[in-house]
Amino acid sequence: MKERIIIIGSNGQIGTELATALRLKYGQEHVVTSDIKPPAIPSPGPFEIINVLDKTLLKAMFEKYQPTQVYLLAAVLSAVGEQHPKMAWDLNINGLLNVLDLAVAFNVSKVFWPSSIAVFGPHSPKENTPQYCIMDPNTVYGLSKQAGERWCEYYHNKYGLDVRSIRYPGLISWKTAPGGGTTDYAIHIFHEALSKGSYTCFLSADTKLPMLYMEDAIQGTLQLMEAPADHLHIRSSYNLTGFSFTPATLAAEIKNHIPTFVLDYLDGDPRQAIADSWPSSIDDQDARKDWGWKPSYDLAHMVQDMLTNLKQ
Numbered sequence: 001m002k003e004r005i006i007i008i009g010s011n012g013q014i015g016t017e018l019a020t021a022l023r024l025k026y027g028q029e030h031v032v033t034s035d036i037k038p039p040a041i042p043s044p045g046p047f048e049i050i051n052v053l054d055k056t057l058l059k060a061m062f063e064k065y066q067p068t069q070v071y072l073l074a075a076v077l078s079a080v081g082e083q084h085p086k087m088a089w090d091l092n093i094n095g096l097l098n099v100l101d102l103a104v105a106f107n108v109s110k111v112f113w114p115s116s117i118a119v120f121g122p123h124s125p126k127e128n129t130p131q132y133c134i135m136d137p138n139t140v141y142g143l144s145k146q147a148g149e150r151w152c153e154y155y156h157n158k159y160g161l162d163v164r165s166i167r168y169p170g171l172i173s174w175k176t177a178p179g180g181g182t183t184d185y186a187i188h189i190f191h192e193a194l195s196k197g198s199y200t201c202f203l204s205a206d207t208k209l210p211m212l213y214m215e216d217a218i219q220g221t222l223q224l225m226e227a228p229a230d231h232l233h234i235r236s237s238y239n240l241t242g243f244s245f246t247p248a249t250l251a252a253e254i255k256n257h258i259p260t261f262v263l264d265y266l267d268g269d270p271r272q273a274i275a276d277s278w279p280s281s282i283d284d285q286d287a288r289k290d291w292g293w294k295p296s297y298d299l300a301h302m303v304q305d306m307l308t309n310l311k312q
């Protein structure tokens, strides 16, 4: 069967790179990208302007393309979510419900929806956070991702919808800017290390968070979407990680390439409290067992790749 794929929210950090990978795999015309605005750099292949909260237009897009797979990436992230809590809840939850309903109505074969380490909270175990544990998220983004996971599992159990999901940690990439999250510092630091030789970090030196290089995130997402359905025993969302680091360890690694690099820290940023409520490291053994997840980048390899690409 020829796949017909729709990506909703394709202009963002994940969408931009996922669209390229899916077009390479399935062919340009088989992947429709969509967002609320045209992309800054137009890419070849079909594109639609869509707001996932506009049910009428969304349904028209499903009617037009009759998708076999849908990737819903439109979301408000953690830091911006705290500034606009109701808007974040509305987009993250009602956008998801609109897509799940249409996916059932149009017999879509597979749906992908990203969750996040933000589903965990201050009472979740900090190190090697397991798939199942206490989850008490205290950001609107985390609340919406946790509720979204419950909805995904519900649609799978109740309507047989093949919905698949990953709890992404912080994603590090050089092609597209991050979109208003707490882990964004781990990208800004590279840009400023190269342009100014210094960076002021909004998280403290010892704030350890789980992270993943975008190339691995895209490979992992494709791997999960290709896995046989009966191998997947988690229909909420899979824990996933690459490696964990603090701003201080990241800076030390950058200094191996730019010895004069200077990192200092800003006190009192609201993103610190968000980071403090999240895990420091993640246990992703279910993803490894069920669909063969294995990241290929470690911290040193990621830093080298980021600097090489951003220099060009």
Ligand code: AKB
Residues within 6 Å of the ligand: 077, 078, 079, 115, 116, 117, 118, 141, 168, 169, 170, 171, 180, 181, 182, 183, 184
């Ligand atoms: C954020 O910082 O909000 C995101 C995430 C970890 O989901 N990058």
